[in-house]
Structure formats: C-alpha cells, structure tokens
Amino acid sequence: MELQQKLHVLADAAKYDASCASSGSRRARAENGLGNTDGVGICHSYTPDGRCVSLLKLLLTNYCIYDCSYCVNRISSDTRRARFTPEEVVFLTIEFYKRNYIEGLFLSSGVIQSPDYTMEQLVQVAKLLRTEQRFGGYIHLKAVPGASEELMLEAGAWADRLSANVELARDSDLAQLAPAKTHKEIERSMQQIAHGILDAKDKTTRSGKSPRFAPAGQSTQFIVGATSTPDSELLDKSANLYKTYKLRRAYYSAFSPIPHADPGLPLMKIPLVREHRLYQADWLMRFYGFSANELTTEQDRNLPLDKDPKLAWALRNREFFPVDVNKAGQAALLRVPGFGVRNVKRILKVRRYRALTIADLAKLRVAVKRAQFFIVAADHNPAAKQIDTPKLPEKFAPKDGQMALLKQQKRPERVSCDKRRGGRFHHLARDGATVTRPRHTPG
Numbered sequence: 113m114e115l116q117q118k119l120h121v122l123a124d125a126a127k128y129d130a131s132c133a134s135s136g137s138r139r140a141r142a143e144n145g146l147g148n149t150d151g152v153g154i155c156h157s158y159t160p161d162g163r164c165v166s167l168l169k170l171l172l173t174n175y176c177i178y179d180c181s182y183c184v185n186r187i188s189s190d191t192r193r194a195r196f197t198p199e200e201v202v203f204l205t206i207e208f209y210k211r212n213y214i215e216g217l218f219l220s221s222g223v224i225q226s227p228d229y230t231m232e233q234l235v236q237v238a239k240l241l242r243t244e245q246r247f248g249g250y251i252h253l254k255a256v257p258g259a260s261e262e263l264m265l266e267a268g269a270w271a272d273r274l275s276a277n278v279e280l281a282r283d284s285d286l287a288q289l290a291p292a293k294t295h296k297e298i299e300r301s302m303q304q305i306a307h308g309i310l311d312a313k314d315k316t317t318r319s320g321k322s323p324r325f326a327p328a329g330q331s332t333q334f335i336v337g338a339t340s341t342p343d344s345e346l347l348d349k350s351a352n353l354y355k356t357y358k359l360r361r362a363y364y365s366a367f368s369p370i371p372h373a374d375p376g377l378p379l380m381k382i383p384l385v386r387e388h389r390l391y392q393a394d395w396l397m398r399f400y401g402f403s404a405n406e407l408t409t410e411q412d413r414n415l416p417l418d419k420d421p422k423l424a425w426a427l428r429n430r431e432f433f434p435v436d437v438n439k440a441g442q443a444a445l446l447r448v449p450g451f452g453v454r455n456v457k458r459i460l461k462v463r464r465y466r467a468l469t470i471a472d473l474a475k476l477r478v479a480v481k482r483a484q485f486f487i488v489a490a491d492h493n494p495a496a497k498q499i500d501t502p503k504l505p506e507k508f509a510p511k512d513g514q515m516a517l518l519k520q521q522k523r524p525e526r527v528s529c530d531k532r533r534g535g536r537f538h539h540l541a542r543d544g545a546t547v548t549r550p551r552h553t554p555g
C-alpha cells in the first residue's frame with residue numbers, strides 16, 4: 113500500500129482518540145488558489161503552558177489482536193487495515209514538521225503480536241525521532257497496558273506525554289466489552305508512568321535539572337454511554353485516578369455506534385452535552401474543590417443535562433448562600449455560580465483595598481447575571497432575597513430554542529478556537545453546546 117493511502121487509513125483510524133481534538137476540516141483548493149486542507153491527520157492539542165499546538169495524529173497500525181466491542185479496529189471488524197513501519201512515521205513527522213504543518217506527533221496503535229512488541233514499535237518511533245532526527249517537538253505516545261516496565265520507562269524518556277486508556281469505569285463492563293483488558297493491568301501501566309515521573313523529580317540536581325521523563329505527565333480516557341454506568345461512577349473513578357496516579361487529564365468520549373457492533377451496545381449516539389457536563393464536573397473537581405459525590409445525588413446519579421453541575425449543586429444547597437463577597441474565603445467564593453478561578457483571585461486581591469459592590473464585580477468580569485442570586489456585596493442586592501424562592505431554578509431554565517439545540521444531534525462538526533478566552537481552549541460546536549471534543553480511542 114502506498115504511503116499516502118496508509119496515511120489516509122491510519123490518520124482516519126486515529127481520529128477517535130480523545131487526547132486532542134481533530135480539526136476535521138476539508139476544503140479543496142480553488143483553481144489558481146493557494147493552500148489546501150486534506151482530512152488527514154492534523155489535530156490540535158494543548159501544551160502544559162496553554163499553547164495550542166498542531167499534532168500529526170496517527171495509528172502505527174489499525175490491526176489489533178483484541179476484540180473490544182466498542183472499537184472500530186477490533187479483530188472482528190471488517191475495516192480496511194494498514195500498518196506503518198517506525199521509519200515511515202518518522203519520515204512523515206519530519207516532512208510535516210519541515211513544512212510547518214505540525215509541531216509534534218500523537219501516536220497510538222492497535223495491539224499487534226503482544227503489548228510488548230507494540231510498545232517496542234511505538235518507542236522505536238520516538239527514539240528515532242529524538243536521536244537520529246534530533247527532533248525537539250512534542251511527542252505523545254499511547255502506553256499499551258500490559259507492556260513491560262522497561263519499555264514504559266523508555267517511552268517516558270523519549271515522549272512528552274504518555275496515556276493509558278481506562279476506557280470503562282466498572283470492572284464488569286470491561287470484562288464484558290473488552291475481555292482482554294483489566295483495570296489491574298491498565299492501572300499497573302499508570303503506576304509505572306507515575307513512578308517514572310516521581311523518580312525523575314527525585315533525581316533533580318541542585319541546578320534544577322532532572323532526567324527527562326514524560327514532562328507533560330500522563331492522561332487517560334473514558335468512553336461515556338457505552339454501558340449504563342452513571343456519571344457518578346465515572347467521576348468517582350476519575351477522582352481516584354487523579355489522586356492515585358497524579359494524572360494531568362481525564363478525557364470523556366461520548367460513545368457513537370460503529371458498524372456490526374455488539375448487540376449490547378447502544379444503537380443511538382450519546383448526547384455530546386453529556387460529555388460536556390462531565391468535562392465541567394471534572395474541572396470542578398480539579399480546580400474548584402468539589403468532590404465527586406457532591407456533583408450528583410442518590411436519586412439522580414447522572415449530571416443534569418439542562419444546567420451546569422456547579423449551578424445544579426448551588427440550587428440543591430441553597431442554605432450555603434448567600435456568600436458575602438467581602439468576607440467569604442476562597443473555597444466558598446469558588447462555589448458561587450458565575451465565579452471563575454480568575455474572578456475569585458481578583459476579588460481576593462481587590463477587596464484588600466476596598467469593599468466590593470455588585471458594579472465592581474461586573475468590572476472584574478464576573479457573570480453577575482448568574483451570580484447575583486447567590487451573593488451579597490457592599491451595596492444592596494435585591495436578587496439575593498430570592499435565594500429561597502421555589503421559582504429560582506426557573507431563572508436558569510434554558511430557553512426552548514436552546515434546549516432544542518442541546519437535543520439536536522446531526523449538525524456537522526465545526527472546530528474553532530474560543531477567541532473570548534484568548535484562544536486557549538479548543539472547542540467544537542456540534543449539538544448546540546460548546547464542547548471540548550474528545551472521542552474514544554483505540555489502544
């Protein structure tokens with residue numbers, strides 16, 4: 113098979129990976145025009161310092177000896193197959209890089225022969241790039257669960273980020289849908305990576321230099337909605353993985369049906385807004401001090417789709433409000449709907465010099481329309497009196513048109529950098545909600 117054909121097959125197969133959003137852009141060059149986008153393999157991701165970088169996103173191969181029923185590359189699937197040699201991936205990466213198309217490589221793979229053999233091939237690519245080509249760009253490698261610790265440590269020495277995908281939150285789901293995988297094995301890989309990162313930090317010299325080991329940390333991915341596992345269990349599992357293995361990110365990928373799928377899998381696409389709510393909840397756990405069990409209830413173990421999880425928590429816990437913006441501590445301020453982390457930092461700084469009014473909050477770019485019911489400030493705030501009224505949730509109800517957009521499923525994908533946030537977050541508007549966009553991944 114020609115290299116170009118392999119690129120089409122294996123870049124397309126890699127688009128299901130969650131760790132970076134695929135642009136999906138396709139535009140033919142006009143006659144005598146300049147530039148041409150082809151739908152192969154370039155996606156965008158974020159470096160630890162918030163820069164948006166373009167990555168060549170590929171599978172080394174989409175052959176796989178496993179039969180995970182949610183994956184299009186499973187052994188029993190009749191999809192078109194291809195395989196790169198490590199040298200071919202190196203060649204493509206360097207050629208794309210020289211042309212300024214990409215700043216790095218994201219490389220995953222189906223499992224061929226054994227986890228060790230597959231991992232060896234992935235490591236070989238990174239090693240050739242770093243040693244023979246002296247490539248200094250970003251490299252994200254998939255960590256194949258079950259591969260030996262030596263290979264995992266070598267991968268960390270060459271790559272910037274490693275990711276072992278947990279896929280499903282429950283052991284029983286994994287046993288049913290991906291019988292060759294176990295949480296024990298996946299978490300062993302995570303543990304090996306976490307140890308590698310810690311060891312590298314321990315060996316930091318006085319001059320601040322430490323041996324290079326996955327400096328951008330490790331991440332993982334969940335498939336959402338392939339089974340009946342509620343959001344509460346997904347968030348619980350995430351919180352546990354963040355704590356135990358110090359993950360940088362967990363990605364949530366809404367399940368979409370694949371051809372000839374297992375009859376036990378859903379036939380309908382999972383609403384992308386569910387994925388979006390999980391990202392919001394994940395953010396709340398990492399930066400706002402919420403614990404997983406606060407974000408859902410015993411009665412409803414899924415996150416509400418019609419309001420964000422922070423607002424839903426505030427409406428369930430109204431005895432916590434109103435919060436006095438001039439006296440409350442950071443933890444309480446972070447729980448106010450409409451207050452972001454940056455808003456809270458500004459409030460804490462400015463209130464040292466003056467008592468803040470509602471108008472001051474607007475100047476600090478707080479979403480006052482949303483926050484006004486939950487706060488008191490130095491001036492009179494009549495909205496705070498409504499905190500106990502039964503009709504308060506209605507004030508936040510999405511308008512009919514917005515709900516229709518949330519339910520809509522078949523809009524074409526569109527990717528854009530959100531300029532209002534300084535272009536730092538990559539978003540897709542697909543079902544009406546603005547979402548960060550990962551999908552389930554092989555590996």
Ligand code: SF4
Pocket residue numbers: 176177178179180183184185186187221222223290553554555
């Ligand atoms: S998820 Fe990974 S291991 Fe499972 S079938 Fe797909 S490529 Fe193979």
